[in-house]
Amino acid sequence: MMIKLNLPLKPDTDKLFEYLNGINDRQWYTNFGPLHQELTYALEQQLQVENLLLVTNATLGLQIAAAVLGLKHVITTPFSFVATTAAMAWRNVGFTFADIDSQTLNLDPEKAAAALHQVPEADAVLATHVYGNPCDLESFAELTASQGKKLLYDAAHGFGVTVKGKSLLSFGDASVVSFHATKVFSTIEGGAIIFKRKSDYDRAKRMISFGMDANGEIHDLGINAKMGEYHAAVGLCNLSQIETVLEHRRECFAHYQKLLVPRVKLPLWHPDAILNGAYMPVIFESSEDRIKCEKVLTSRNIGHRRYFSPSLDTLYPSVHSRNRLDNSHRIASRVLCLPMHAYLTQSDVSQVCHSITEALP
Ligand SMILES: Cc1ncc(COP(=O)(O)O)c(C=O)c1O
Incomplete structure (x- = not known):
């Protein structure tokens, strides 16, 4: 499925x-x-x-x-x-x-x-x-x-x-x-x-x-x-259903965090924020690890997306960037967004995390 x-x-x-x-x-x-x-x-x-x-x-x-x-x-x-x-x-x-902060x-x-x-x-x-x-x-x-x-x-x-x-x-x-x-x-x-x-x-x-x-x-x-x-x-x-939706997304988000860390890195979330569980981004140690995981997720019909990639400066070669954008380039090559939506189940989350564990033993 x-x-x-x-x-x-x-x-x-x-x-x-x-x-x-x-x-x-x-x-x-x-x-x-x-x-x-x-x-x-x-x-x-x-x-x-x-x-x-x-x-x-x-x-x-x-x-x-x-x-x-x-x-x-x-x-x-x-x-x-x-x-x-x-x-x-x-x-x-x-x-x-x-450039971006490499943590947040x-x-x-x-x-x-x-x-x-x-x-x-x-x-x-x-x-x-x-x-x-x-x-x-x-x-x-x-x-x-x-x-x-x-x-x-x-x-x-x-x-x-x-x-x-x-x-x-x-x-x-x-x-x-x-x-x-x-x-x-x-x-x-x-x-x-x-x-x-x-x-x-x-x-x-x-x-x-x-x-x-x-x-x-x-x-x-x-x-x-x-x-x-x-x-x-x-x-x-x-x-009229937004409170339930937000609560559900936050629960999925918490479940992901529990099962994924320390296999992959997550962004450093703002310490004073209550988040909305809009996305589930994970950052791999290398682009090779990201590719390995993508292969496993694809073979199991699990949606994923390189969001955001590419780093936007590469789309505008004529815009002279005076600044090094190393963090953005590094993160864009290693990040993947995992399934996250109002109808995701805890068992879906466990399956996704299990697949990542298998891809990165
Ligand atoms: C960061 C960011 N800005 C702007 C937009 C554009 O939003 P819209 O599709 O409503 O035009 C998006 C859409 O995904 C986005 O992710």
Whole structure:
């Protein structure tokens, strides 16, 4: 039997049909409809955040946030999903890579500081909370505030993570979370930007609707990135099961940790965070060990993925990287994500771990 790497959340179909019938009755399908408003409010309550703007996906969310914050050039991480830098490239925002911390796998604040020093035109830091593991929030806040730079977080993986009781999505000038079907919480396609300032939220809300305000007056160069009512309906259904989902993922995560360590290394998780079990990344001692494990997992129909690989700098040969990115390259060649989703069983986890033990006796 196949153990899938990921399985999207299934919305309760009875509830979903109720929502869909309501949408059809109103014939209000998009343009900030009632379910869009209901989901916005429910998410702000759930996450205890303000200024949350639903968007069609996190990739566009990153572009909108960059536009509203006026970013021209960011110092960023090479160890992230391709969308992090692709979103900047689409807006002609320049980027310079700085290396990651070899333990946390997040952008290293000291390396980011050095890169800011080297690149005077850089006006922001764009850091990813890799696998939902919070970055060094205090160091980045201090670094950017002291130099008058902006701070944007790619928090695509961060739904449900808290740091000292505060949502991970509430840090920086803006944070962008993904609600893609593969994520902890999903609207199938979707995402949200959480802004620190209400004025940025207001501008972004116009920007995702062609730059128009509620009266149809155009204020800005806009685009269309509005979430529609059907997606909001899926979000409302999935939100009602989120506590159970998070608890289940955390249990699987704990079971994996118990069975895997010390055979493989895990990232160093933030000491003050309650994580969300979004991913189960493992780091092998060598790329040869990773390949051995991949072979065994494939032969047993166990899903796995080299996430993230390659190190993003290799995709942009024309972007001059003044910095050595050894940690990112090393980790990208040794990391593997193992099955993790809301329907994974403890016995699945044991089977995956058993296979790794056999591959690396
Ligand atoms: C780190 C990171 N950033 C951005 C994205 C893009 O998210 P979306 O699919 O919602 O555009 C992803 C998607 O997996 C991601 O992993």
